[in-house]
Amino acid sequence: xxxxxxxxxxxxxxxxxxxxxxxxxxxxxxxxxxxxxxxxxxxxxxxxxxxxxxxxxxxxxxxxxxxxx
Amino acid sequence: xxxxxxxxxxxxxxxxxxxxxxxxxxxxxxxxxxxxxxxxxxxxxxxxxxxxxxxxxxxxxxxxxxxxxxxxxxxxxxxxxxxxxxxxxxxxxxxxxxxxxxxxxxxxxxxxxxxxxxxxxxxxxxxxxxxxxxxxxxxxxxxxxxxxxxxxxxxxxxxxxxxxxxxxxxxxxxxxxxxxxxxxxxxxxxxxxxxxxxxxxxxxxxxxxxxxxxxxxxxx
Numbered sequence: 001x002x003x004x005x006x007x008x009x010x011x012x013x014x015x016x017x018x019x020x021x022x023x024x025x026x027x028x029x030x031x032x033x034x035x036x037x038x039x040x041x042x043x044x045x046x047x048x049x050x051x052x053x054x055x056x057x058x059x060x061x062x063x064x065x066x067x068x069x
Numbered sequence: 070x071x072x073x074x075x076x077x078x079x080x081x082x083x084x085x086x087x088x089x090x091x092x093x094x095x096x097x098x099x100x101x102x103x104x105x106x107x108x109x110x111x112x113x114x115x116x117x118x119x120x121x122x123x124x125x126x127x128x129x130x131x132x133x134x135x136x137x138x139x140x141x142x143x144x145x146x147x148x149x150x151x152x153x154x155x156x157x158x159x160x161x162x163x164x165x166x167x168x169x170x171x172x173x174x175x176x177x178x179x180x181x182x183x184x185x186x187x188x189x190x191x192x193x194x195x196x197x198x199x200x201x202x203x204x205x206x207x208x209x210x211x212x213x214x215x216x217x218x219x220x221x222x223x224x225x226x227x228x229x230x231x232x233x234x235x236x237x238x239x240x241x242x243x244x245x246x247x248x249x250x251x252x253x254x255x256x257x258x259x260x261x262x263x264x265x266x267x268x269x270x271x272x273x274x275x276x277x278x279x280x281x282x283x284x285x286x287x288x289x
Contacts, residue, residue: 012082
C-alpha cells in the first residue's frame, strides 16, 4: 500500500515508533531488574509469554518503519 | 518524559490544534474512566502509600484517585497507535478497522505492561475475577474499548468533522451549529461525555459478569 506523508508527518510516525519502543524497553528493564520492588516473577512461562507478546509489537513497528522508507 | 515525546509526535502528525484536542481529550477520557474504576473498587493505586512517611500517598501528582502518570501513559499508547495505524499501516481503510487494529495492538502491549506492573505493585486489582497472570480479563477488554472508542471519537469529530448518525438528533437538541468549526470543541466535549457513559456502562457489565463467574466457581 502506497504511503504518502509529508516530511513533518514522517517525523511524527518515526517518533511514535520510538515512543512504543521506549515503553517496551522500560518494561523489559522492570522485568529484568533485580531490585525487590521491581522484581518480576520470572518463571519460564512468564518469560515465554513476554516473548510471545513482544514479537507482534516489534513486527508491527518494523513494518511501519519499512513503509516509511 | 515519554509523554512529551508522544506529544511532539502528535504535533508533527496532526498539527498543533488537533494534537491539543487529542491530548486534552485523552487525559479527560482516561481520568474519568480510571477514576470510575477506582471508585468502583476494581483496583487501587495506593499500593506505595506510606512508603517514605505516613502522609506520602504513593505518587506525587494525582488526578482524583489516579496518579497523573497513568493518564500520561494512556496518551502515549493512544497517540502512538493512532498515528501508526491511520498514517502508515492502514491509511485510507475503514475507520472501524483502523480503530479495531489500534485497540487490539494496545491489548498486545498491555499483555506486557499489566503483569509486570501488578507484580511490582504499581497498582493492585481488588476483586477476584477470571485472571490471566494475576490480571483480570476485563482489564484487557477495557484497554480495547478505551483505545477503540477514543480512536473513533477523535477521528470522526476532530479529523473528519463528520456527523454520527446515532448522535445526530441528540446533538441537534444541544448544539445548534454543531458542524461549524466554531462548535468543534463543544461537539468534542459532548461526544466525549456520551462515549464515556457508554464505555463505563459496558465495562461495568462485563467486569461484574466476570466477577460473578469467579465468585460462583472459585477464583480462576
